[in-house]
Structure formats: C-alpha cells, structure tokens
Amino acid sequence: xxxxxxxxxxxxxxxxxxxxxxxxxxxxxxxNLDEAVHAARDIWFNKVDVAGWIEAxxxxxxxxxxxxxxxxxxxxxxxxxxxxxxxxxxxxxxxxQELADWNAKYRQKFGSVFLICAxxxxxxxxxxxxxxxxxxxxxxxxxxxxxxxxKITELRLxxxxxxxxxxxxxxxx
Amino acid sequence: xxxxxxxxxxxxxxxxxxxxxxxxxxxxxxxNLDEAVHAARDIWFNKVDVAGWIEAxxxxxxxxxxxxxxxxxxxxxxxxxxxxxxxxxxxxxxxxQELADWNAKYRQKFGSVFLICAxxxxxxxxxxxxxxxxxxxxxxxxxxxxxxxxKITELRLxxxxxxxxxxxxxxxx
Numbered sequence: 001x002x003x004x005x006x007x008x009x010x011x012x013x014x015x016x017x018x019x020x021x022x023x024x025x026x027x028x029x030x031x032n033l034d035e036a037v038h039a040a041r042d043i044w045f046n047k048v049d050v051a052g053w054i055e056a057x058x059x060x061x062x063x064x065x066x067x068x069x070x071x072x073x074x075x076x077x078x079x080x081x082x083x084x085x086x087x088x089x090x091x092x093x094x095x096x097q098e099l100a101d102w103n104a105k106y107r108q109k110f111g112s113v114f115l116i117c118a119x120x121x122x123x124x125x126x127x128x129x130x131x132x133x134x135x136x137x138x139x140x141x142x143x144x145x146x147x148x149x150x151k152i153t154e155l156r157l158x159x160x161x162x163x164x165x166x167x168x169x170x171x172x173x
Numbered sequence: 174x175x176x177x178x179x180x181x182x183x184x185x186x187x188x189x190x191x192x193x194x195x196x197x198x199x200x201x202x203x204x205n206l207d208e209a210v211h212a213a214r215d216i217w218f219n220k221v222d223v224a225g226w227i228e229a230x231x232x233x234x235x236x237x238x239x240x241x242x243x244x245x246x247x248x249x250x251x252x253x254x255x256x257x258x259x260x261x262x263x264x265x266x267x268x269x270q271e272l273a274d275w276n277a278k279y280r281q282k283f284g285s286v287f288l289i290c291a292x293x294x295x296x297x298x299x300x301x302x303x304x305x306x307x308x309x310x311x312x313x314x315x316x317x318x319x320x321x322x323x324k325i326t327e328l329r330l331x332x333x334x335x336x337x338x339x340x341x342x343x344x345x346x
Binding site: 045046047048049050051052053054109110111112137138139142143146 | 227284316319
C-alpha cells in the first residue's frame with residue numbers, strides 16, 4: 001500500500017498541541033494507521049511537555065456545549081459534534097443543566113475543561129464520570145485527562161486515514 | 174505560645190503560586206510551624222491546579238544564576254541566593270558552564286526551569302541530578318519538580334517563622 005501523507009493542520013485537528021502536530025507532520029507519511037498511532041503515543045506521552053498537554057485540552061469545547069455552527073472546514077469542531085452526539089441525544093434539559101453545573105465546578109477546581117472520550121457515551125455516564133473524577137487530586141486528574149485525549153486522538157487519526165483511503169479508492173462505475 | 178500571623182506576600186515568597194499564597198493567608202494565623210507546613214502540603218498537593226504549579230516553578234531563577242543584585246525586600250530572590258550558596262561556592266567555571274548548558278536542554282524539553290531543593294548541595298551533585306532527571310517523561314518530571322518545590326517551601330516557611338520568633342523575643346540587656 002502506498003504511504004499516506006497528512007499535513008500539520010490535519011494532526012492539529014486530532015490533538016491541539018502544536019508540538020504534537022509538528023512532530024507528527026515531520027514523521028509523515030505513515031504507511032498505515034497503526035504506525036501513526038504508535039508515533040502519536042510516543043510523541044504525546046514522552047515528548048509533549050505539560051504546557052503542551054494544557055494547550056491540547058484547551059482546544060476542546062466544554063462537553064455538552066459543542067459549537068452548533070462550526071465551520072465545515074473546522075475538522076476538530078466537527079469531530080467534537082460527532083463524538084458528543086450520543087451524549088447530546090440522551091440528555092434531558094435537567095441532565096444537560098447538571099452537566100453544565102458540574103463542568104463549571106470542575107473548571108473552577110482544575111482550571112481546564114473536563115476531558116473525556118465521549119464517543120458512544122450517554123449523558124448520565126459522562127456525568128457520573130465527571131462527579132467521580134472531581135474528587136481527584138489535580139495531578140492525578142491531569143494524567144487521566146491526557147489518557148482521554150490520547151483516546152480521542154486515536155479515533156480522529158482513524159477517521160483521517162479512513163477519509164483518505166476512501167477518497168483514494170477507485171469509484172465503481 | 175501566641176499564634177503567628179503572616180501576610181499574602183510572605184507566603185508568595187515561600188511558593189510563587191497565587192492560589193497557594195491566598196489559601197495560606199486565609200488560614201493564617203498558625204499556632205506553630207508544623208501546623209503551617211501541614212496546611213501548605215494540603216494546599217500544594219490537593220488544591221493548587223497544574224497551572225498553579227507551573228506558575229510557582231516560573232518564580233524561580235535558573236539554578237546557578239541567582240540574581241546578584243536582588244532587592245533586599247525581595248525575599249524569594251534573597252532566599253534563592255542563600256539556598257544556592259553551596260552550589261555556587263563549589264562550582265568551577267567549567268561545571269557552572271555545564272550546568273547552564275544542561276539547564277538550557279532541560280528547559281527545551283520540559284518548558285520550565287530545572288527545580289531542585291539546592292540547600293547544602295554542591296554543583297556536581299545538582300548537575301548529576303539534572304542529567305538523571307532529564308531522561309524522565311514530562312509528567313514524571315513535573316511531579317518530581319512539585320515535590321522539590323514543597324521542600325523549598327518548607328525550608329522557607331521555617332525561615333519565616335524563625336525570623337518572626339526572633340523578632341518577637343525579648344532582648345537581653
């Protein structure tokens with residue numbers, strides 16, 4: 001299979017750390033998704049510094065509040081909408097309000113948005129996780145958030161690759 | 174014994190996190206040093222968020238480069254000079270240059286100054302620690318730096334208390 005090349009902005013949409021995106025772009029092209037994920041894990045956990053982790057976290061909208069009018073070219077915002085679609089579909093006005101209140105408490109304690117790989121998770125499950133993680137020490141919570149960011153990054157890398165492979169596939173006549 | 178009151182700026186000189194200084198000032202007065210240290214540990218490890226840790230780290234001069242003309246009222250800078258006096262006294266031009274080079278490498282990788290409780294440590298010991306810790310993952314190094322910051326904070330709190338007790342003691346005629 002031919003190797004697949006992506007640009008800096010593609011990787012930045014997967015993970016909002018500029019260092020991450022630069023390092024991934026410099027290692028691109030990758031021959032397959034596994035190779036890209038392996039590189040991404042090494043960069044994220046071993047090379048991006050703590051300020052880079054905070055930078056990546058700040059690129060996420062608050063959960064339950066994805067931008068409704070995200071520009072179609074803003075891949076990160078579009079992906080956030082998709083990842084949170086189950087949460088939003090399963091939320092009532094009450095649970096979504098409770099989620100917003102706990103998000104505010106969380107931000108007050110930890111200084112950043114509550115980060116969770118939301119794909120396929122309902123509002124109540126996310127709310128329970130938020131409440132459980134709220135009692136963590138900041139440094140413990142910081143590492144959990146970094147692991148959640150990596151899960152999100154992997155899903156997004158998979159979408160990047162799948163979009164590229166589909167675009168390159170011969171069209172049936 | 175009478176309780177001892179300190180102000181926000183006293184605590185900020187012990188640890189450059191504004192959240193730390195505010196919380197300590199709101200809990201002051203303390204009846205003794207042990208009580209203050211106990212409160213300080215709880216605030217630093219459980220309440221100050223990761224941005225607050227970074228804020229505190231950035232208040233330190235690079236090791237081996239204490240400001241020579243620190244204002245006498247700048248307690249933090251004065252204390253840094255005292256804490257680093259052994260390192261500076263035991264350093265040759267060569268080892269101090271090597272320390273500066275490794276500090277630059279460290280800052281490049283981790284995004285902050287190399288933090289170590291330097292009291293009583295010679296240049297070579299500090300240099301070896303820097304080289305050893307350089308291989309750490311950023312998140313591991315971040316926690317070690319926070320533990321070193323707490324050691325520095327404890328020494329400085331002890332100096333605060335000792336200065337206050339000495340000032341309050343009756344003078345022999």
